Amino acid sequence: MAISFLVLGIIVLQCSFSASDFLHPLDPLNATEINQIRFLVQNNTALCSLPNLTFHFVDIEGPNKDDVLEWLSSNTNGTSLPPRRAKVVLRAAGQTLELILDLAAGSLISHSVYTRHGFPPFTFDELSRAIKLAESFPHFQQSIAKRGLDMAQVTCVPLTVGWYGEVVTGRIVKVVAFYRGGTSNIFARSIAGISMLVDVESMKITQYADTSIVPLPGAEGTEYQPSVKKPELCPCPIGIGITIEGNMVKWANWNLHVGFNARAGLIISTASVLDEQRKQFRQVLYRGHVSETFVPYMDPTSEWYYRTFMDMGEYGFGRCASSLMPLTDCPEHAVFKDGIMAGAVGQVEVVPNAICIFERYSGNIAWRHTEIGVPGKLITRVEPEVTLVVRMVSTIGNYDYILDWEFKQSGCIKVGVSLTGTLELKATPYTDVNQIKQEVYGNLIANNSVGVNHDHFFTYHLDLDIDGQENSFIQSKLQIQKVKKGWGTTRRKSYWKTFPEIVETEADAKFQIGLEPAELLVVNPNQETLLGNQVGYQFMPGPSVTALMSDDDYPQIRAAYTKYQLWVTPYNESERWAAGFYVDRSQGDDGLTTWTSRNRSVVNKDIVLWYTVAFHHNPSQEDYPVMPTLQGGFELRPKNFFERNPMLKQQ
Numbered sequence: 066m067a068i069s070f071l072v073l074g075i076i077v078l079q080c081s082f083s084a085s086d087f088l089h090p091l092d093p094l095n096a097t098e099i100n101q102i103r104f105l106v107q108n109n110t111a112l113c114s115l116p117n118l119t120f121h122f123v124d125i126e127g128p129n130k131d132d133v134l135e136w137l138s139s140n141t142n143g144t145s146l147p148p149r150r151a152k153v154v155l156r157a158a159g160q161t162l163e164l165i166l167d168l169a170a171g172s173l174i175s176h177s178v179y180t181r182h183g184f185p186p187f188t189f190d191e192l193s194r195a196i197k198l199a200e201s202f203p204h205f206q207q208s209i210a211k212r213g214l215d216m217a218q219v220t221c222v223p224l225t226v227g228w229y230g231e232v233v234t235g236r237i238v239k240v241v242a243f244y245r246g247g248t249s250n251i252f253a254r255s256i257a258g259i260s261m262l263v264d265v266e267s268m269k270i271t272q273y274a275d276t277s278i279v280p281l282p283g284a285e286g287t288e289y290q291p292s293v294k295k296p297e298l299c300p301c302p303i304g305i306g307i308t309i310e311g312n313m314v315k316w317a318n319w320n321l322h323v324g325f326n327a328r329a330g331l332i333i334s335t336a337s338v339l340d341e342q343r344k345q346f347r348q349v350l351y352r353g354h355v356s357e358t359f360v361p362y363m364d365p366t367s368e369w370y371y372r373t374f375m376d377m378g379e380y381g382f383g384r385c386a387s388s389l390m391p392l393t394d395c396p397e398h399a400v401f402k403d404g405i406m407a408g409a410v411g412q413v414e415v416v417p418n419a420i421c422i423f424e425r426y427s428g429n430i431a432w433r434h435t436e437i438g439v440p441g442k443l444i445t446r447v448e449p450e451v452t453l454v455v456r457m458v459s460t461i462g463n464y465d466y467i468l469d470w471e472f473k474q475s476g477c478i479k480v481g482v483s484l485t486g487t488l489e490l491k492a493t494p495y496t497d498v499n500q501i502k503q504e505v506y507g508n509l510i511a512n513n514s515v516g517v518n519h520d521h522f523f524t525y526h527l528d529l530d531i532d533g534q535e536n537s538f539i540q541s542k543l544q545i546q547k548v549k550k551g552w553g554t555t556r557r558k559s560y561w562k563t564f565p566e567i568v569e570t571e572a573d574a575k576f577q578i579g580l581e582p583a584e585l586l587v588v589n590p591n592q593e594t595l596l597g598n599q600v601g602y603q604f605m606p607g608p609s610v611t612a613l614m615s616d617d618d619y620p621q622i623r624a625a626y627t628k629y630q631l632w633v634t635p636y637n638e639s640e641r642w643a644a645g646f647y648v649d650r651s652q653g654d655d656g657l658t659t660w661t662s663r664n665r666s667v668v669n670k671d672i673v674l675w676y677t678v679a680f681h682h683n684p685s686q687e688d689y690p691v692m693p694t695l696q697g698g699f700e701l702r703p704k705n706f707f708e709r710n711p712m713l714k715q716q
């Protein structure tokens with residue numbers, strides 16, 4: 066398996082990459098730049114003397130959006146790129162340090178200590194050292210022996226702990242244990258009753274308790290075999306063709322930039338669509354990516370209550386990116402791109418094949434019509450749908466999240482997020498639903514295993530620029546109108562009509578979607594079609610899911626933004642992460658809810674949409690031992706953006 070994967074990887078790489086050193090101002094940091102950053106930090110006299118210096122965040126800083134747009138419009142190839150800067154977040158001597166570096170000058174622009182609530186993401190080094198520490202802890206080994214288990218079959222998993230009103234003194238993880246014996250599905254066999262706290266800065270176990278012995282769920286039926294069936298090689302249609310220059314992707318009528326960082330993973334930026342009539346590319350999306358995730362479990366008991374993960378800010382979606390498998394994760398002809406980031410000591414880390422890009426022949430119909438009204442003729446015109454998909458998979462412990470961005474020739478952008486992987490199961494004495502007398506906070510989905518109720522929230526940062534930066538947001542309600550008396554000969558009593566309302570300020574720009582019928586639109590009030598309609602894109606939400614925790618519950622305070630599915634804010638480069646930048650043990654005083662309390666105007670401004678795709682997950686037996694994918698998402702659809710259906714060629 067490993068060998069054939071390697072061979073395929075090489076083949077794909079050969080036909081996918083030109084040696085082009087095409088640059089875009091939003092390109093992720095490359096290996097040379099990451100090495101340069103490490104060098105600058107290690108040779109800085111103030112920094113190099115600090116003990117236990119670790120790198121927690123390294124990414125490009127900026128550049129200024131105006132500079133990027135100017136560069137794009139002047140269409141220069143690598144000349145006059147805006148200044149290349151990096152933001153670095155370090156931990157040293159118990160402090161969080163923020164640096165801004167100038168990569169051209171090789172100098173430190175600014176340097177400050179962050180003193181407010183919350184901590185940067187954990188490094189993988191810290192997490193793996195915490196695991197090793199726990200596994201070698203004598204009391205823990207005794208607890209395992211007491212249960213008659215073999216230490217060599219134990220897997221420890223470090224979990225972030227959230228915040229519950231306490232005074233936060235340090236960076237800690239809770240380590241929980243699972244048993245591999247007889248299975249590779251570790252999350253199916255939880256060793257319950259043991260609780261361990263590790264201070265990751267001192268790398269010491271600060272709390273240990275072994276309270277109760279719960280039966281270990283069996284190994285039988287937990288295994289999920291990798292599919293050995295080789296995908297059939299399709300008689301694939303000849304593709305439209307994907308052109309990749311550096312990180313710029315050109316396909317059909319789309320131009321876009323595909324970026325990556327350790328926190329967000331996949332980042333789509335400067336996406337524009339060709340208008341054949343106007344003979345120009347028109348801006349649609351300046352930048353889009355998942356900005357935070359929130360997975361609160363609904364079990365308030367002592368071993369589970371703290372499981373309220375904010376994976377993106379605590380662990381990182383890019384950090385947890387999986388290498389995609391050719392022909393299974395992505396179809397034939399997919400082009401792969403590596404994910405490059407900085408590790409704990411600033412070293413270059415590469416996730417091979419972190420992103421794939423491919424044409425999708427869905428078997429769907431892009432548009433069609435059969436005309437029977439022309440005498441003597443039966444006219445049928447159909448166009449099959451061919452789209453471009455950009456994909457990554459992030460595996461955060463037990464869950465695998467598949468993130469898709471699909472670009473259609475109709476101008477639509479469809480964003481999908483799929484959940485699969487294994488559930489984080491809770492061990493229980495029960496082997497039959499009828500035995501259950503006490504609340505188990507979920508469902509018995511396998512012998513001795515409860516699938517605990519939980520939610521998944523994915524909050525997207527969507528900086529739309531419809532035909533330019535000055536945009537407005539419109540909520541257009543559909544309301545029933547009564548037909549007035551004395552209206553002539555109609556026998557109708559009612560009809561519906563739209564009532565578009567421009568959303569003025571942030572206080573009005575947060576929505577619980579689906580309560581009443583309404584269209585949600587981003588328009589450019591300064592641009593019209595030839596017919597005089599305002600150009601725009603419609604935001605098509607997925608099913609409406611709202612957080613179901615009380616407002617005073619600590620996880621809900623940290624993720625208060627999940628109460629509304631959609632928020633609109635004026636663009637501000639430093640407002641990018643919905644729950645704030647420092648999420649580990651955050652207290653809810655940064656992020657969307659805080660920013661929007663300023664009640665800024667969102668009319669005819671550069672605006673950003675924040676949309677949360679969410680799922681309430683009440684597990685079932687089919688989720689065991691591995692969960693079939695469950696998909697959610699949303700779509701952006703042109704609305705009076707083109708003069709007519711853009712898929713029809715000019716006549």
Ligand SMILES: *[C@@H]1O[C@H](CO)[C@@H](O)[C@H](O)[C@H]1NC(C)=O
Pocket residue numbers: 283496512
């Ligand atoms: C559950 O496990 C018990 C033994 O631990 C076994 O007798 C029983 O058949 C199992 N039930 C199912 C549904 O697999």
Ligand SMILES: *[C@@H]1O[C@H](CO)[C@@H](O)[C@H](O)[C@H]1NC(C)=O
Pocket residue numbers: 637638639640660
């Ligand atoms: C941008 O947002 C940050 C954080 O909310 C705020 O401190 C800063 O003042 C804002 N900048 C502008 C220009 O509004």
Ligand SMILES: *[C@@H]1O[C@H](CO)[C@@H](O)[C@H](O)[C@H]1NC(C)=O
Pocket residue numbers: 569570572664
């Ligand atoms: C927000 O600003 C608008 C316009 O100035 C004002 O009418 C509204 O009352 C403000 N809302 C809040 C909650 O401050």
Ligand SMILES: [Cu+2]
Pocket residue numbers: 484519520521682
């Ligand atoms: Cu789930």
